[in-house]
Amino acid sequence: MRFTSCRETENDIAVGPSRRTTRRRLLAIIATLGICAASGAATSLSSAIRELQDTSPAGMNQRFGPTYSSFHKQEDKFPDVYLVPKKPFPKGNRVWQYGEWQNSAGDFSSTQGQVLYATERGSAVDRVTILEWTNGVFTESPEPPWNTGFRPDPTSKKWKGATGAPIATARGMGGWSNCGLVLFSSGFVATAGTVTAHGSDPVLQLPAGKLPTAISVTNKNEFALITVIDTASGKGQVAVIALSSNGKKRFAHEWQDEYPCAPSVALLSGMKLLGFVDLPEIAAPTSICAVGNRLPNRLNGRDGNAGMLNAYDLAKQNDRNVFNTGSNAGFASNAGFAVVASASENKVAFIDLQPLFARVREMYFTTEENFQKTRNLGSEPKQWPYTFDDDPSWKPVVVKSVDVPHPTAVIATMTGGAEKARACIASVDGTVSLYHVGGLASDAEADPKEIELVDKIQVGKNPCCLTYQKGRPYMMIAVCRGDRSLVWFNCGDKEKGIVRTLQDSRMIDPVYAEMADTHGVSTSIVTVADFKGKQILNYRYSTLHFSTQGGAKYGIGKDGNDEFECGGTMEFPGFPFSLSATNVN
Numbered sequence: 001m002r003f004t005s006c007r008e009t010e011n012d013i014a015v016g017p018s019r020r021t022t023r024r025r026l027l028a029i030i031a032t033l034g035i036c037a038a039s040g041a042a043t044s045l046s047s048a049i050r051e052l053q054d055t056s057p058a059g060m061n062q063r064f065g066p067t068y069s070s071f072h073k074q075e076d077k078f079p080d081v082y083l084v085p086k087k088p089f090p091k092g093n094r095v096w097q098y099g100e101w102q103n104s105a106g107d108f109s110s111t112q113g114q115v116l117y118a119t120e121r122g123s124a125v126d127r128v129t130i131l132e133w134t135n136g137v138f139t140e141s142p143e144p145p146w147n148t149g150f151r152p153d154p155t156s157k158k159w160k161g162a163t164g165a166p167i168a169t170a171r172g173m174g175g176w177s178n179c180g181l182v183l184f185s186s187g188f189v190a191t192a193g194t195v196t197a198h199g200s201d202p203v204l205q206l207p208a209g210k211l212p213t214a215i216s217v218t219n220k221n222e223f224a225l226i227t228v229i230d231t232a233s234g235k236g237q238v239a240v241i242a243l244s245s246n247g248k249k250r251f252a253h254e255w256q257d258e259y260p261c262a263p264s265v266a267l268l269s270g271m272k273l274l275g276f277v278d279l280p281e282i283a284a285p286t287s288i289c290a291v292g293n294r295l296p297n298r299l300n301g302r303d304g305n306a307g308m309l310n311a312y313d314l315a316k317q318n319d320r321n322v323f324n325t326g327s328n329a330g331f332a333s334n335a336g337f338a339v340v341a342s343a344s345e346n347k348v349a350f351i352d353l354q355p356l357f358a359r360v361r362e363m364y365f366t367t368e369e370n371f372q373k374t375r376n377l378g379s380e381p382k383q384w385p386y387t388f389d390d391d392p393s394w395k396p397v398v399v400k401s402v403d404v405p406h407p408t409a410v411i412a413t414m415t416g417g418a419e420k421a422r423a424c425i426a427s428v429d430g431t432v433s434l435y436h437v438g439g440l441a442s443d444a445e446a447d448p449k450e451i452e453l454v455d456k457i458q459v460g461k462n463p464c465c466l467t468y469q470k471g472r473p474y475m476m477i478a479v480c481r482g483d484r485s486l487v488w489f490n491c492g493d494k495e496k497g498i499v500r501t502l503q504d505s506r507m508i509d510p511v512y513a514e515m516a517d518t519h520g521v522s523t524s525i526v527t528v529a530d531f532k533g534k535q536i537l538n539y540r541y542s543t544l545h546f547s548t549q550g551g552a553k554y555g556i557g558k559d560g561n562d563e564f565e566c567g568g569t570m571e572f573p574g575f576p577f578s579l580s581a582t583n584v585n
Contacts, residue, residue: 045234048284048344052213052229055165055185057575060118063286064464064481064511064531064577065343065408065428071461071482078484078505081539082557083566086141094146096137097567098544098554107549108134109519112145112194113581114153114180115529115536116166119574123165125182125192127153128570130516130527130538130581138544140525141568142536148195158201159190167212169580172266173468174219174414175297176253176517179245179268180580181224183215189224189241191268194584197251199268206239206273216290218336219414220263221245223356224271225338227285236279238288238340238351240396242385244270247310253585255309258377260385261360263332265309266582272379274395275388279349281401282342287410289423289466292333292357293441295415295473300327314364314371324365332365333357337440338396339423341407348410348425349401350437352446359394399440400448404433411466413491415473418442418450422491424476426463431456432478434491457497459487465512469524475499477526479513486513486526486539500541502526502564508533512576517583520548525567529576536576538567 051062068075086095110132114125127150132139144150156162164185169192171177178197182190187206193199206212210228217224224241245264247254254267279285301307304327312319322328336353363370363384374384381390388395406428413421421441425433434457438450461482469475474492484507488499509532516525516538524542541564544554556562 045229045283049211049229049231052211052284053185055118055123055167057118057120060123060575060577061531066462066482067509067532068482068484078503081504081506081564081566082562084140084568086568092146094139095141095143096139097141099137099546099552102136104136105134106136107520109521110134110584111517111581112584113579114169114182114192115572115576116169116182116578117572117574117576118165123167124151124574125153125156125166126151126572127192128536128579128581131518131525131567133521136550138521138546140538140540140544142527142538142570143568145195153192155190155192155198155201159188159203161203161205162186162188162190164188168215169578170215170217170224171580171582172217172219172221173470174292174295175263175265177217177221177266177582179266180582181215181217183212183226185212187212187228189226189271191271193268194582196584197267199245199266202268202270204241204271204273210237210239213284213286214288216288216338217243218290218353219292219295219333221266221268222261222263222292222333222360223290225288225290227288227340228276229284234283236282236285236342237276238279238285238338238396239276240274240356240388242272242274243268244272252310253308255312257313257315259314259364259374260377261356262364272385273387274385277351277396277398279340280398282340282345282347282349284342284344285340286343287341287407288338289410289412290336290338290353291412291414292336292353293415293417293421294330294333296330299331317368320365320371324361332361334361334443335441337412337423337437337446339410339412339425341404341410341425343407346403346405346407347401348404348407350399350423350440350451352397352399352440354440354443354446355394355396358443397446399446400451402451405429408462408464409466411468411476412437413473416441418444420493422474424466424491426459426466426478428462428482430459430461430463430480430482432459432463432466432489432491455496457489457491459489459498460485460501463487467513468515470515470517477513477515479510479528481509481511484508484510486510486528500563502539502541504537504539504564504566506533506566506569507537512578514579514581516581519583519585521545522547527579527581529579531575531577534573534575535569535571536579537569540565540567
């Protein structure tokens with residue numbers, strides 16, 4: 001749950017076209033929830049539960065906290081970022097923006113994924129093409145897919161049993177992740193992919209009485225962690241779900257057998273709930289980020305060149321050795337941690353995930369005896385992967401809780417070890433607190449004394465989302481709803497502070513963002529979910545390079561010298577609040 005200032009206006013909350021919340025009702029809601037901008041008083045657990053159960057446009061608006069008008073008495077003049085014009089394909093409804101059209105498709109690539117949005121008739125999930133490169137031309141505008149279903153996502157017809165509304169989506173951010181997870185308000189968890197990579201579409205239902213609030217997937221799709229409120233006991237918890245991926249007969253880039261909890265490219269084939277981790281000082285968790293400590297995406301082949309997972313068979317001792325002590329010993333994490341925040345309780349918890357990652361390495365990469373235990377796969381507690389009730393030795397442990405005022409979002413580096421790894425915690429006032437995590441990020445023992453605040457960075461008001469700048473391990477992006485801005489900042493020791501800030505007159509109410517994958521082209525594009533603007537927007541902020549076909553380069557903006565350009569916008573019949581996409585292959 002996030003905080004809404006008592007200065008919110010009728011227009012700030014009245015987001016629905018047919019059901020508008022009046023100022024009188026707004027004040028009644030604020031009084032009921034016990035929220036006061038002056039005192040920042042925490043709400044009761046029952047109020048937090050009521051708010052988190054509201055998935056209407058007004059309810060989702062409340063979750064993301066104060067808007068621009070809460071912090072600014074009058075609207076400032078925003079820049080008009082250059083909008084790249086579109087050109088039509090010779091046939092069909094597709095468009096392009098850069099390059100020179102050719103009849104041959106050439107080195108085709110695209111990025112595709114899911115966009116979640118709230119409507120008065122219930123939230124929805126669409127599949128969207130974020131960018132595309134084909135026939136010698138590049139499109140950096142979000143568009144409906146031409147090669148698969150669009151509205152709703154075509155996988156949704158297989159989500160039988162899904163009740164409630166989608167509230168969040170996530171993918172592993174440490175490499176290629178073909179499938180993402182969609183979390184529903186009922187505790188239903190579904191998978192969704194792209195036109196060519198969609199796994200077997202597994203689903204999972206959390207037990208009754210577990211109210212989900214947020215989701216994170218570890219670097220290379222080993223585990224999903226979901227924050228929940230146990231409504232019977234009033235406890236805050238984290239559900240740990242083992243993810244399985246199997247490319248046999250379907251996908252050349254993936255393992256050709258079932259290895260639950262192993263690093264993968266997320267051609268997801270199964271999910272298993274391992275159990276719950278209690279949060280001793282948190283009853284109402286609202287955000288989570290879970291990471292392993294190994295980021296490199298490169299996998300070495302047998303010849304020393306870049307390879308694919310399908311080349312290795314963990315049933316063979318030599319191949320296990322490659323991932324234990326050989327050329328790919330650094331591919332799988334041996335430790336990790338999760339950061340969990342509660343906006344209403346002003347608390348953040350740090351969880352040690354080393355038991356999970358260490359057990360995975362032990363079972364898959366060491367002896368024949370251990371590996372054979374993983375071949376007894378199944379849903380029963382004593383089958384691999386084991387539930388925490390059957391084998392509590394690999395259950396994650398809460399190491400420390402700290403006080404942080406009004407935490408709105410969390411993120412953590414996926415590399416850096418005991419000395420350089422950082423956890424970033426955003427607060428509603430625009431402060432991002434940087435925490436040293438010590439042994440949580442290495443195979444050393446996790447010492448709560450090493451988890452300490454080392455610095456603060458001021459970004460923008462109400463940074464309700466923190467996301468990764470892919471390819472830069474210590475660069476993060478803060479989506480600052482209260483300033484209608486995106487702010488890039490470094491959280492490392494050597495480089496620290498604000499790098500760039502994006503504002504645009506057409507970006508009305510940013511609440512979420514993600515940097516797009518690319519293949520064959522080299523550039524930086526971020527996609528923004530604009531809640532009250534009822535749209536998503538793409539912005540490019542580095543040179544566009546046709547790196548594998550022709551070598552052409554294009555600057556930014558009309559004259560090629562701008563800091564940003566808008567690649568395009570895409571409107572929705574609702575209020576976008578989350579998105580996740582991946583390179584299509």
